[in-house]
Structure formats: C-alpha cells, structure tokens
Amino acid sequence: xxxxxxxxxxxxxxxxxxxxxxxxxxxxxxxxxxxxxxxxxxxxxxxxxxxxxxxxxxxxxxxxxxxxxxxxxxxxxxxxxxxxxxxxxxxxxxxxxxxxxxxxxxxxxxxxxxxxxxxxxxxxxxxxxxxxxxxxxxxxxxxxxxxxxxxxxxxxxxxxxxxxxxxxxxxxxxxxxxxxxxxxxxxxxxxxxxxxxxxxxxxxxxxxxxxxxxxxxxxxxxxxxxxxxxxxxxx
Amino acid sequence: xxxxxxxxxxxxxxxxxxxxxxxxxxxxxxxxxxxxxxxxxxxxxxxxxxxxxxxxxxxxxxxxxxxxxxxxxxxxxxxxxxxxxxxxxxxxxxxxxxxxxxxxxxxxxxxxxxxxxxxxxxxx
Ligand SMILES: Nc1nc2c(ncn2[C@@H]2O[C@H](COP(=O)(O)OP(=O)(O)OP(=O)(O)O)[C@@H](O)[C@H]2O)c(=O)[nH]1
Ligand SMILES: [Mg+2]
Ligand SMILES: [Zn+2]
Numbered sequence: 001x002x003x004x005x006x007x008x009x010x011x012x013x014x015x016x017x018x019x020x021x022x023x024x025x026x027x028x029x030x031x032x033x034x035x036x037x038x039x040x041x042x043x044x045x046x047x048x049x050x051x052x053x054x055x056x057x058x059x060x061x062x063x064x065x066x067x068x069x070x071x072x073x074x075x076x077x078x079x080x081x082x083x084x085x086x087x088x089x090x091x092x093x094x095x096x097x098x099x100x101x102x103x104x105x106x107x108x109x110x111x112x113x114x115x116x117x118x119x120x121x122x123x124x125x126x127x128x129x130x131x132x133x134x135x136x137x138x139x140x141x142x143x144x145x146x147x148x149x150x151x152x153x154x155x156x157x158x159x160x161x162x163x164x165x166x167x168x169x170x171x172x173x174x175x176x177x178x179x180x181x182x183x184x185x186x187x188x189x190x191x192x193x194x195x196x197x198x199x200x201x202x203x204x205x206x207x208x209x210x211x212x213x214x215x216x217x218x219x220x221x222x223x224x225x226x227x228x229x230x231x232x233x234x235x
Numbered sequence: 236x237x238x239x240x241x242x243x244x245x246x247x248x249x250x251x252x253x254x255x256x257x258x259x260x261x262x263x264x265x266x267x268x269x270x271x272x273x274x275x276x277x278x279x280x281x282x283x284x285x286x287x288x289x290x291x292x293x294x295x296x297x298x299x300x301x302x303x304x305x306x307x308x309x310x311x312x313x314x315x316x317x318x319x320x321x322x323x324x325x326x327x328x329x330x331x332x333x334x335x336x337x338x339x340x341x342x343x344x345x346x347x348x349x350x351x352x353x354x355x356x357x358x359x
Contacts (some may be wrong), residue, residue, distance in 0.1 A: 011344065013344075020244050020338045023338055158319075159319050197321065197330060198322070
C-alpha cells in the first residue's frame with residue numbers, strides 16, 4: 001500500500017499488492033504454527049457438514065491406538081459436542097468454538113496450542129468447520145489438507161469447490177457402505193477432482209463397516225514418518 | 236459472514252494506509268481471483284451493510300474478477316484455466332498458480348480530485 005503521507009490524497013492512488021489484512025495476518029500466524037509444530041504431522045481435515053469427520057476420528061484412534069499418538073483440535077461454530085464425543089473414546093481432543101464463524105483461522109489454532117498437551121503426539125488432526133468454501137482460503141499451518149466427501153453428498157462437489165480440492169493432498173470418499181443405495185460414482189468424482197489436482201490421492205472409506213480405514217491409517221503413518229525424517233534432517 | 240469480515244478488513248487496511256481519509260474516498264477497486272471464493276454480488280451487499288457503520292464513508296466498490304492462469308514447466312508458458320481443468324494445452328497437469336488467488340485492493344480514488352495536480356504528480 002502507498003506509504004502514509006501528511007497530504008490528503010487526491011485523484012487515484014494505485015496500490016500494488018495490497019493483500020487484504022485478514023489473509024496476510026492469517027498467513028503470518030500459520031507460519032508461526034508451522035515453525036512450532038516441526039516435529040509432528042499436522043493435518044487439516046475439511047468437508048461439508050456431516051460427512052463423517054468426527055466418526056472417522058473415533059475409528060482412527062482405535063486403529064492407531066497401540067502404534068501412534070494422535071490429538072485432535074475440532075472446530076465448530078457452536079457447542080463442544082464433537083470434542084466430548086472424541087474424549088469419550090479416549091482421544092486427546094480440544095474443541096475450538098468459532099462463535100458462529102464458518103471456518104477456523106490460524107490465530108484460533110495458535111491459541112488452542114496453549115491448551116492441549118502435544119507431548120509425544122505423532123499426529124495432530126484439525127477437524128475444520130463443515131464447509132468446503134471458506135476453510136480453503138485459510139492456511140492453518142498444516143502439512144497436508146485432507147478433504148472428505150461422503151457418498152450421500154453427490155459426486156459433483158470437486159468442480160463446485162475447486163480451491164479445496166486444488167490444495168488437498170488426499171480425498172477421502174466416506175460412507176462407502178451407502179454406495180449401493182445412492183447415485184454416486186467414485187470414478188466420476190475422482191476424474192473431476194483430478195482435473196483440478198492431478199496428484200490427488202483418493203481413498204474410499206466407511207467408518208461403519210471399516211472399509212479403507214487401514215489404508216487411511218497407513219497413509220497417515222507414511223506421512224508421519226516422512227515428517228519425522230524431514231524434521232530430523234533439519235535439526 | 237465471511238464477506239462481512241473481508242469488507243471490515245478493506246476498511247481496516249485503508250484506515251492504516253490513509254489515516255483519517257476514509258470520508259474522502261470515492262471509489263475502491265479490488266481485484267479478486269476466481270479461486271478466492273469471493274462472490275462480487277455478496278461482497279457488494281456486505282460492503283453496503285458495513286459502510287453504514289463507517290461514518291461519512293461515501294465510497295463505491297468496484298470488483299474485477301481475474302481468471303485462473305497456471306504456469307507449465309515443460310512448455311515454459313502460461314495457460315488460462317477453463318472449467319477448472321488444471322492442465323496445460325500440452326497435456327501436463329500444473330498447480331502453479333500465476334493468477335487466480337488474488338484478494339487485492341488495486342486502486343483507491345479520492346474526492347476533491349484536482350486532476351491537474353494529479354497529473355503533475357504523475358508526471359514527476
Ligand atoms: N452410513 C454411514 N454413516 C456415517 C459414517 N460415518 C459417519 N456417519 C454418520 O454421519 C453423521 C455425521 O457424522 P459426523 O462424524 O458427526 O460428521 P462430521 O463431519 O464430524 O459433522 P460436522 O462436524 O457436524 O460437520 C452421523 O450420524 C454418523 O453416524 C459412515 O461411514 N457410514
Ligand atoms: Mg464433527
Ligand atoms: Zn505445457
């Protein structure tokens with residue numbers, strides 16, 4: 001932005017690269033988080049409301065339990081219900097109530113880090129607010145974004161919410177147990193998503209009957225190992 | 236919701252750059268990339284709503300939407316993305332975004348524009 005001056009401006013002032021405050025501040029905080037969490041894997045899990053994020057966290061913790069230590073920060077506009085559900089199955093979880101806001105911002109994560117014990121944690125999963133639009137613009141300092149889309153939402157979502165899929169590493173197609181009952185094509189959704197992001201990995205899962213959960217956990221383990229190797233090389 | 240906070244930030248950004256001059260602004264131009272998820276019409280509504288809280292702000296808002304452009308490493312050239320297909324004409328996929336994620340204030344115009352003075356400033 002043009003430097004401040006004592007003279008009242010007249011006419012037009014061209015402003016080069018005046019990125020909006022909000023995003024500039026967010027990206028700055030995201031960098032701090034990334035610096036702070038060098039030693040553990042951080043995942044930003046995004047989806048529409050009700051795709052099955054919290055349920056997946058519950059199932060994932062059961063499967064990882066022996067091998068890996070996981071923590072969850074869960075964002076919702078209101079209520080602590082999701083964190084309670086996760087704590088009930090023994091997950092180290094903390095609720096971020098966004099106060100009606102449709103996405104989590106980096107500042108909220110940074111503040112939450114003071115209230116969650118991450119000693120010995122291998123992976124921190126951020127369950128974002130159910131919304132495929134706004135969270136796409138907010139870097140939370142994560143290593144990878146994972147987008148979940150359930151079989152009941154329709155297979156046309158990637159092209160409707162391109163930025164989310166563009167910035168994701170992995171797409172989870174959830175509620176696979178319902179595939180026989182709904183018109184949803186895994187091929188179509190994969191094709192559309194890979195038009196946007198050719199490198200996108202895809203795993204089909206069901207938290208109900210367990211399909212794909214081992215594959216998802218193996219993906220997590222692989223990324224955890226890669227992160228640890230990277231942080232080892234840097235340190 | 237999101238648009239409202241964006242608009243609040245337009246005012247915050249302008250207040251920082253031009254302290255006390257908000258009332259003198261006649262037009263604000265923005266450039267928003269197609270990927271920024273900003274809907275011009277919603278932004279206009281949010282702007283009208285937030286403007287009421289800002290004393291004596293008479294500015295209008297002008298939003299230019301920018302198409303997505305990607306860079307292809309193999310061809311060393313830029314291509315516009317249509318229908319969210321992030322592929323170069325050579326067939327290689329690319330996520331190197333050259334344009335399309337912008338959320339910028341590109342120009343601010345002020346009332347009391349003595350155009351000759353402006354031109355002189357531009358000349359020097
Ligand atoms: N059939 C089926 N239902 C599921 C599956 N996973 C979750 N559900 C159901 O889907 C509903 C929503 O699940 P949640 O885990 O709360 O979804 P969420 O994404 O955390 O929801 P929000 O946090 O509110 O956005 C619940 O009724 C779950 O029981 C699944 O794999 N198959
Ligand atoms: Mg949930
Ligand atoms: Zn090319």
